[in-house]
Structures are given as C-alpha cells and as structure tokens.
Amino acid sequence: GRTIGVLGGGQLARMLALAGAPLGLRFLVVDSAEDACAAQVAPMLRADWRDFDALADFARRIDVATFDFENVPADTAHWLTEHTKVFPNPRALATSQDRLAEKSLFREIGLDTPAFAAVDSRDDLARAVETIGTPSILKTRRLGYDGKGQFRLKSVADVDAAWEALGGAPSILEAFVPFERELSVVAVRARDGEFRTWPLTQNWHADGILSASLAPAPHAETLAPIAFAHARRIAEALDYVGTFALELFVRDGRLLGNEMAPRVHNSGHWTIEGSPASQFENHVRAVLGMPLGDTSALGINAMLNWVGELPPADPVLAEPRAHWHDYGKSPRAGRKVGHATFCADDAAEMRDRLRRIGAALGREAQVAPVIAALG
Ligand code: ATP
Ligand code: MG
Ligand code: MG
Numbered sequence: 001g002r003t004i005g006v007l008g009g010g011q012l013a014r015m016l017a018l019a020g021a022p023l024g025l026r027f028l029v030v031d032s033a034e035d036a037c038a039a040q041v042a043p044m045l046r047a048d049w050r051d052f053d054a055l056a057d058f059a060r061r062i063d064v065a066t067f068d069f070e071n072v073p074a075d076t077a078h079w080l081t082e083h084t085k086v087f088p089n090p091r092a093l094a095t096s097q098d099r100l101a102e103k104s105l106f107r108e109i110g111l112d113t114p115a116f117a118a119v120d121s122r123d124d125l126a127r128a129v130e131t132i133g134t135p136s137i138l139k140t141r142r143l144g145y146d147g148k149g150q151f152r153l154k155s156v157a158d159v160d161a162a163w164e165a166l167g168g169a170p171s172i173l174e175a176f177v178p179f180e181r182e183l184s185v186v187a188v189r190a191r192d193g194e195f196r197t198w199p200l201t202q203n204w205h206a207d208g209i210l211s212a213s214l215a216p217a218p219h220a221e222t223l224a225p226i227a228f229a230h231a232r233r234i235a236e237a238l239d240y241v242g243t244f245a246l247e248l249f250v251r252d253g254r255l256l257g258n259e260m261a262p263r264v265h266n267s268g269h270w271t272i273e274g275s276p277a278s279q280f281e282n283h284v285r286a287v288l289g290m291p292l293g294d295t296s297a298l299g300i301n302a303m304l305n306w307v308g309e310l311p312p313a314d315p316v317l318a319e320p321r322a323h324w325h326d327y328g329k330s331p332r333a334g335r336k337v338g339h340a341t342f343c344a345d346d347a348a349e350m351r352d353r354l355r356r357i358g359a360a361l362g363r364e365a366q367v368a369p370v371i372a373a374l375g
Helices: 013-021 052-060 072-081 090-097 101-110 122-132 156-165 224-236 279-288 345-363 365-371
Strands: 003-007 026-031 044-046 064-067 116-119 135-139 150-153 170-175 179-189 195-197 201-205 209-215 241-249 254-261 300-307 320-324 338-346
Touching: 003 013, 003 279, 013 026, 013 279, 026 052, 026 338, 044 052, 064 365, 072 201, 090 101, 090 224, 090 254, 101 116, 101 170, 101 224, 101 254, 116 122, 122 135, 122 156, 122 170, 150 156, 170 201, 179 224, 179 279, 195 224, 201 365, 209 365, 224 241, 224 254, 241 279, 300 365, 338 345, 338 365, 345 365
Parallel strands: 003 026, 003 064, 026 044
Antiparallel strands: 116 170, 135 150, 135 170, 179 195, 179 201, 179 241, 201 209, 209 300, 241 254, 300 338, 320 338
16 A cells, blocks of 8 residues: 655644545654644654654655645755655745745736735835735734734734734735635646646634635635636646645625635535545545546535534534544644534525534534525
8 A cells, every 4th residue: 555644743634544544545644743633543753844864764654745734844845855756846835835925826827816015024014004004914924824923903003013913024914805705715636737626615714713614605606617717727837736725705706815725724624525525535646646536515515613622522413414523632722623514405404404503502603604605
C-alpha cells in the first residue's frame, strides 16, 4: 500500500486518513503537538517545521506529501519537493498564505474582491483608511485563521488601536462588505488537470468562525457556474493539485473573492456523507494520481460546527440521516472540536430536522439562519 504524508495533525489530517483507509492507503502525520488529534487514527512523527532531520525521515517513509495546515513555511514545503512529491505545490501554498498575493491573483483572473490596500506602517494604515473608509477590517497578511489576526475599524479614531492590536505586522486593510450571504466553492483538481467541484455551499460564521453550512446553496443557479469558473481559473493559474476551497461574498447579487484555503475545508465536511466522493477522498485520489470520484450531492446537506465544546451527542445519534463527528480534542474556547451533518431529500424535511435538533441541543440560534435560507 502507498503512504501519504500529512504536514499537520489536526482534524483535517484525521479525516483524510479515515477517507483513505478503504482505498488501502496508509498515512504518516507530522506535527509538533503531542496531542494532535490525527495521531488517534494514524502514526505520527513529532517534529516542528524546521526539523529537517525528522522531515528527511518523514520523506523517506512516504510516497507523497500533502497538508492539513496551510501555514507550513513555504521554504519547508520547497525543501520537501527535493525529497518527495508534494501536492499542492509550494507556489500554490505561498500564494494562499499571503492575503495580498491571494487577492491580487483573484483580481488577475477576473474575480472582484473587496477594496483593499497593503499596510506596512501606521502611516500606510492612516492613508488606507482615507481611501477605503470605514467600516473596514485590518487583517494580517499571514497566519490568520478563524478570524484571528483581524481588527474591525468602526471609524478613523480606531487607527491606533488597530495598528497596536495586530502588533505592527504586515497587513491589508479591507473594506467591510455588507454581504447578502457567504458561499464557498469546494473543488478538486487532479494531477492530469481534470477539475471538479461539489455543489456550491452557503456558510454562516459566528465570531469569525464557521458555524453552519448548507449544500447545495439554495437559489444559486446563476452564481454557481460563475463561481466554479473562478475556482477553475485560480486552480489552473497555480497548477493546483488536490482539494481546495474558495470563499466568496455575495454583494448586490455579485461575487467577491474573500480568500482561498489550499487544503480540504470546513465548509466541505458535508461531502463525507452527502456526496459519493468526499472532499477528503478526492484529495487523496488527486495527490496519488488516481481517478477522481463523483462530486454530486446526495440530497440536501447541512453541517453544524461544534466550537469550544461538544453538545450532547445522543439527540443527533437518535435522528435519522444524522452523522456525528467528535475530533477527540479537549474543549477550549474558540476551538473546533467536532461537527454534525444532516441529510434530507427536500427543504421541508431538512427544516424539520434542524428545528428538532436545534431545540434538543439548545442551539436554536445556530440553526435559525439555515432554516431561514431553506425558505
Ligand atoms: P478562516 O478560518 O475561514 O480561514 P480567516 O481568519 O482567514 O478565517 P476571513 O475568512 O478573512 O478570516 O474572515 C472570517 C469571516 O469574517 C468571513 O467568513 C466573514 O464572515 C467575515 N469577514 C471577513 N472579511 C470581511 C469583509 N471584508 N467584510 C465583511 N465580513 C468579512
Ligand atoms: Mg483563512
Ligand atoms: Mg475564511
């Protein structure tokens, strides 16, 4: 059997390993954290991203390397290409690690973005606030996730607070978009260039962290082919191999690019039960050069994220066509510790299912926007 090496041992690595097992694949995870949750399902090598002796050993033991963690230093990824195959390639990783490079690429391929400006100093920020205005969001160019590394400016009076909050890190100032909704494309590109997308997904965030997803996104017949074409152009520009996500805002009925994730993505977790081939299965197929699987949706699918701590599992386990995912992580504020997926044949059945679950778990606020979107 072939072995896939995964840099990063979080829940994404764990779900990759679980998806690859039926295909006869083995996994080796590398992470510096002793309690990395993928270690519960796959062997783990403990090392940090600069431990090149350990990484050389890792490279010898695998057939191909991929990522659970998008912020692996680009030079480590590049070093690895001299020792094993690496997908996605380090250039794709580097571009999506830097919000400035990422948004510039979006514009080059014809995807509009919120107005933005590079900020390298407090003076830059003051000038950017003049041109972009408020409300706006200052985001570090690198290393942000789950809304971390961001500061929302209400007025020009917030300039100093914003600059201090981000510790003077190279950043971009972005116009705040009063969007109608958020969508994501989860897509996969094979080594031979074949490109597939799962149906468009609608997403809701709470405190900058994904809270719920619904797929296929309702009322997106016009936007879906446009969104897919943007994702395809991005993948081709980067010669991308594997699964990735493109996060979009819809404003006045038009698409704006927010960011991309060069890896399997939380908004694609519904594909585990909701599609013949999940984002995880197609990622491992893609990086190994196997044929891609069917990315259609089996009915309507909703995903609820468990952030901070898990709710009781039993009401979900008792529900038909519901699926429970416990990542085996210890509870911590703002940490993704699990999710649940719900499948239904039509919108009415999904609304009933979510109402029951919301009430049973005391999560009415979390399910409410999803129920509303189902019409
Ligand atoms: P992720 O965990 O998705 O990688 P992140 O920390 O990289 O998150 P973003 O995707 O930039 O952060 O922002 C998180 C969420 O904050 C977005 O999904 C959106 O709901 C909101 N947001 C971000 N930028 C803007 C904006 N310019 N206008 C309005 N809302 C925004
Ligand atoms: Mg991000
Ligand atoms: Mg995001």
